[in-house]
Amino acid sequence: xxxxxxxxxxxxxxxxxxxxxxxxxxxxxxxxxxxxxxxxxxxxxxxxxxxxxxxxxxxxxxxxxxxxxxxxxxxxxxxxxxxxxxxxxxxxxxxxxxxxxxxxxxxxxxxxxxxxxxxxxxxxxxxxxxxxxxxxxxxxxxxxxxxxxxxxxxxxxxxxxxxxxxxxxxxxxxxxxxxxxxxxxxxxxxxxxxxxxxxxxxxxxxxxxxxxxxxxxxxxxxxxxxxxxxxxxxxxxxxxxxxxxxxxxxxxxxxxxxxxxxxxxxxxxxxxxxxxxxxxxxxxxxxxxxxxxxxxxxxxxxxxxxxxxxxxxxxxxxxxxxxxxxxxxxxxxxxxxxxxxxxxxxxxxxxxxxxxxxxxxxxxxxxxxxxxxxxxxxxxxxxxxxxxxxxxxxxxxxxxxxxxxxxxxxxxxxxxxxxxxxxxxxxxxxxxxxxxxxxxxxxxxxxxxxxxxxxxxxxxxxxxxxxxxxxxxxxxxxxxxxxxxxxxxxxxxxxxxxxxxxxxxxxxxxxxxxxxxxxxxxxxxxxxxxxxxxxxxxxxxxxxxxxxxxxxxxxxxxxxxxxxxxxxxxxxxxxxxxxxxxx
Ligand code: PEP
Ligand code: MG
Numbered sequence: 001x002x003x004x005x006x007x008x009x010x011x012x013x014x015x016x017x018x019x020x021x022x023x024x025x026x027x028x029x030x031x032x033x034x035x036x037x038x039x040x041x042x043x044x045x046x047x048x049x050x051x052x053x054x055x056x057x058x059x060x061x062x063x064x065x066x067x068x069x070x071x072x073x074x075x076x077x078x079x080x081x082x083x084x085x086x087x088x089x090x091x092x093x094x095x096x097x098x099x100x101x102x103x104x105x106x107x108x109x110x111x112x113x114x115x116x117x118x119x120x121x122x123x124x125x126x127x128x129x130x131x132x133x134x135x136x137x138x139x140x141x142x143x144x145x146x147x148x149x150x151x152x153x154x155x156x157x158x159x160x161x162x163x164x165x166x167x168x169x170x171x172x173x174x175x176x177x178x179x180x181x182x183x184x185x186x187x188x189x190x191x192x193x194x195x196x197x198x199x200x201x202x203x204x205x206x207x208x209x210x211x212x213x214x215x216x217x218x219x220x221x222x223x224x225x226x227x228x229x230x231x232x233x234x235x236x237x238x239x240x241x242x243x244x245x246x247x248x249x250x251x252x253x254x255x256x257x258x259x260x261x262x263x264x265x266x267x268x269x270x271x272x273x274x275x276x277x278x279x280x281x282x283x284x285x286x287x288x289x290x291x292x293x294x295x296x297x298x299x300x301x302x303x304x305x306x307x308x309x310x311x312x313x314x315x316x317x318x319x320x321x322x323x324x325x326x327x328x329x330x331x332x333x334x335x336x337x338x339x340x341x342x343x344x345x346x347x348x349x350x351x352x353x354x355x356x357x358x359x360x361x362x363x364x365x366x367x368x369x370x371x372x373x374x375x376x377x378x379x380x381x382x383x384x385x386x387x388x389x390x391x392x393x394x395x396x397x398x399x400x401x402x403x404x405x406x407x408x409x410x411x412x413x414x415x416x417x418x419x420x421x422x423x424x425x426x427x428x429x430x431x432x433x434x435x436x437x438x439x440x441x442x443x444x445x446x447x448x449x450x451x452x453x454x455x456x457x458x459x460x461x462x463x464x465x466x467x468x469x470x471x472x473x474x475x476x477x478x479x480x481x482x483x484x485x486x487x488x489x490x491x492x493x494x495x496x497x498x499x500x501x502x503x504x505x506x507x508x509x510x511x512x513x514x515x516x517x518x519x520x521x522x523x524x525x526x527x528x529x530x531x532x533x534x535x536x537x538x539x540x541x542x543x544x545x546x547x548x549x550x551x552x553x554x555x556x557x558x559x560x561x562x563x564x565x566x567x568x569x570x571x572x573x574x575x576x577x578x579x580x581x582x583x
Contacts, residue, residue, distance in 0.1 A: 003226065003240035008218040010189070011484055012235030013200035015541060016209035017253050018187030019246065022228045022239070023165040024219060025158065025172075030147045034111040042103045049102065049109035052149035053095055059145065060086050088142045094120060095146075110150050117143040161185055166228050168219060168237075174198035174350055178287060178312055182206045187230035189237045191216050196467040196487060196517050197479025198350050203232075204520075205286035207293075207541045211237050213481030263544035267298030271547045273529070274554045280535035281547055282340070284515055288326060291333045294540045298547070301337035303537020304401070304463065304515040305330065307344055307385065311352040317381075318354070323388035331396040338397040340440070340463070340537070341389045343382060343414075345371040345403040349479045355381070366477065371404030376413060386421040390432045401440045401463055406447050408454045415439055415458070444468035444516070449497035452504030462505045463537070466516030470494050489518045490574045495531075495566065502532040513537055522549040526581055529553060530562025552583045 037045055064082045088094060094116055101112035121136045158176065161167055163184050171192040177199050180188070186209065193199045193212030203210035209232040222228060222239045229238040229249050238245060271281040282303030283294040294302065310318045310326055318326075331339050346355050347370025358378050362368040375382035389398060402414055418439060425432045441448070441455050444465030448455055456462065466489055471478040473494045476487045488494075505512035513535035518524050520542035528536070529550070538546055561581055568574045 005242045005245060006218075006221050006239040008214045008221075008237040008239070010211040010214035010235050010237060011193070011195045011200075011481065012211055012232045013193075013195055014204045014208060014210045014232040015545075016187070016207060016230075016232045017249060017256060018166055018209040018230045018232075019227065019241075019249055019253065020164050020166045020186040021162070021225045022168050022222050023161045024222065024224055025161070025167050025169040030144065030151055032110050032114045032147065033108065033151075035108045037102075037106050037108055039106060042106065045102050045109050046099050049098060049113070049146075049150065052109070052146050053089055055149045056142070056145045057086065057089050059149075060089065084138055085142050085145075088138060089146075094139055094143060098146075110147055113143060113146055113150070158185065166230055168222055168228070170216075170219065172199055174202050174312075177202040177206070177208075178309055180206060180208060182208045187211075187232070189214055189218065189228070189230050191219065192479075192481055194477070194479045194481050194484040194487060196470065199479065201467070201517065201539075202286055204517075204539045204541060205284070205290060211235050213484055263548065264296075266544050266547055266551075267296060269298075269547070269551070271300075271550050273550060273558075274552070275556075277534075277555055279529070279550050280511075280513070281543060281550070282338075282513070282535070282537040283540045283543055284537050285330070286539075288330060290540060291330055295333070297540040297543040299337070299540060299543055301334060301397075302330070302339045303513055303535065305339055305341045307342060308346060308350055308352065311344065311346060311354045313352075314354050316354055317384075320384045320388050323385060324391045327389055328392035328395050331392045331398060334396055336396055338399060340399040340401050341385075341392075342401040342403055342442070343372065343375055343385050347371060347374060366471070372402050372410050372414065373404065376410060379417065382414065382417060383421055386418050387425060389437070390418075390422055390425055391430060393433045393437050394431045398437045399440060399461065400437050401442060401461075403442045403465070404444060404468070405441045405455065406445050408451070408458045411439070411441055411455065411458045442515075443497075443501045444472070446473050446497055449501045452501040453507070456504045456508035456510055459510060461510050462501060462512040464498060464501060464512065464514040464516060464519075464533075466494070466498070466514060466518040469497060469516065470518075473497060488571055488575075489524070490565075490578060491571050492566075492569055492574065495527075495574075499531050499566065506532060511535055520546065522546055523578060525549040526553055526558045526561045526583070527565055527578060529555065530558035530560070530565075554583075557583060 060082050097116035098113040101116055102109055117139055120139050124136050158167060158180060164186050166187045167185055168189050172188055172190050188203060188208060188210045190212050191214050200212060209230045211230050211232055214237055218237055226240055229241050271279045280300055282301045283297060283299035284304040285294060285302050286306050287309050310323055327341060346352050347359060347368060348366045358374060359369055389400060402411060405411060418436060422432060422436055438460035440461035440463055441459040442463050442465045443449050467478055470487060470489050474491050476483045478487060502512050514528060514533050515537040519528060519536045520538035522545050525546060536546060565574055565577055568577060
């Protein structure tokens with residue numbers, strides 16, 4: 001029987017399409033550690049196991065609620081499956097068996113669970129019953145979920161994905177995504193994740209076709225090696241496409257390649273408005289491997305160098321020398337174009353094992369110890385970064401940017417530390433530039449936008465971080481697929497905060513750039529220019545499209561458009577006005 005085509009809608013987060021065999025990462029068997037434990041350690045080990053089971057139960061319940069409003073028969077089937085898995089978790093032979101084995105054999109929870117899984121599978125197979133044989137998969141699926149929970153797996157292993165495959169998973173963290181080699185993996189599709197979350201940001205930086213926030217049923221309707229299409233533009237995952245769909249997408253893919261080739265020629269052209277005014281177009285950098293592509297895109301420097309990658313996928317902190325090596329390599333490669341180095345922004349949805357010891361569990365990590373707050377609480381983190389970047393500044397122009405600033409005091413303390421590091425390095429006879437690099441402030445918290453005047457007085461430049469500014473203004477988690485449709489950069493409150501910050505920057509005569517994802521969508525370019533933005537920093541893959549847009553616009557028209565938008569108060573009307581804009 002031919003396989004039927006299924007189309008799942010999600011959030012398209014990158015401008016690309018991939019057609020390839022699926023590889024379901026969730027089915028992966030995690031590496032199981034095996035160790036003996038002392039008899040007195042048994043109760044604690046059993047407790048650890050039970051708390052992992054509780055977490056998996058919550059996870060399955062959550063998946064079930066996501067299915068509730070889906071009327072499709074497939075959703076019913078998946079609900080049945082999840083119910084079976086939930087039943088298995090509540091005191092089944094698997095769970096009871098593992099608890100008993102920890103005590104009987106004095107072994108760790110992962111090993112005990114793995115052994116019980118094998119024993120059950122052997123018993124089921126011995127019954128030679130087709131129906132019971134299918135239960136082996138369920139035992140395994142539940143067992144692997146518990147194993148992953150026990151292991152607190154920091155990242156999924158993507159090493160076994162066949163070259164050219166598309167990864168389908170429940171969730172891929174920003175750190176996992178950063179490990180993806182886009183030459184090996186054609187695309188990703190996940191159930192969790194929103195358009196402005198860091199996973200989306202990293203996927204875009206890798207130019208990796210990606211759809212997030214998909215219906216959970218997508219995992220249950222797809223098997224390894226099924227052909228799937230990831231449409232990152234329209235936000236679709238198509239499983240088992242018909243010949244006709246496949247042909248249509250192959251044609252779109254060819255058109256996309258042609259479009260990209262055509263856009264390449266724009267790299268050498270200036271980013272000027274029709275009236276001749278030059279707009280500064282820089283690139284955001286997530287990962288060092290992007291530098292070549294950034295240079296080829298025609299970017300005038302790096303407007304946001306997210307330093308988080310240096311801290312991810314490792315268990316110890318990077319030393320000053322390591323950070324100096326990584327930073328100076330990028331500064332040198334940029335050959336005289338400026339590099340805006342942003343100090344560490346860990347916390348919220350961006351986690352890194354190496355700084356884990358400083359971040360306690362928090363009910364609301366997005367409102368917790370994040371970014372500059374962590375850097376000022378643990379000054380050695382900031383000091384090491386400042387020292388590394390000051391040393392790298394010998395090789396080319398550098399600017400320093402502080403993330404998640406709330407008050408002018410934070411900037412003042414950071415500036416004092418920067419001065420101290422500069423003096424200290426000079427005393428040590430290390431090479432540093434004579435003048436300090438400009439120190440800028442990210443405007444990404446409503447409080448910062450509302451006190452932009454006082455921040456402008458202590459900052460050398462502003463960078464609007466709209467990803468967080470939207471999140472904190474409209475109280476919508478930027479990475480949560482359940483509320484993704486409410487994440488609206490065009491909310492009038494967001495626009496007013498932006499306008500207010502831009503005006504404050506103008507009054508203080510400091511440059512104001514935008515480095516959030518809003519700047520990377522050509523639909524918003526006229527509005528941003530009209531509001532007074534003259535500097536953009538966007539992912540290199542979006543840069544040619546933004547430049548193309550800039551080159552078709554006049555400042556007068558952009559300003560008129562912005563005035564029109566700012567006179568509206570209804571978000572739906574603003575969206576319509578923005579979508580209807582014609583240069
Ligand atoms: C932002 O918040 O818009 C931003 C650029 O910072 P990040 O996405 O790294 O939080
Ligand atoms: Mg931010």
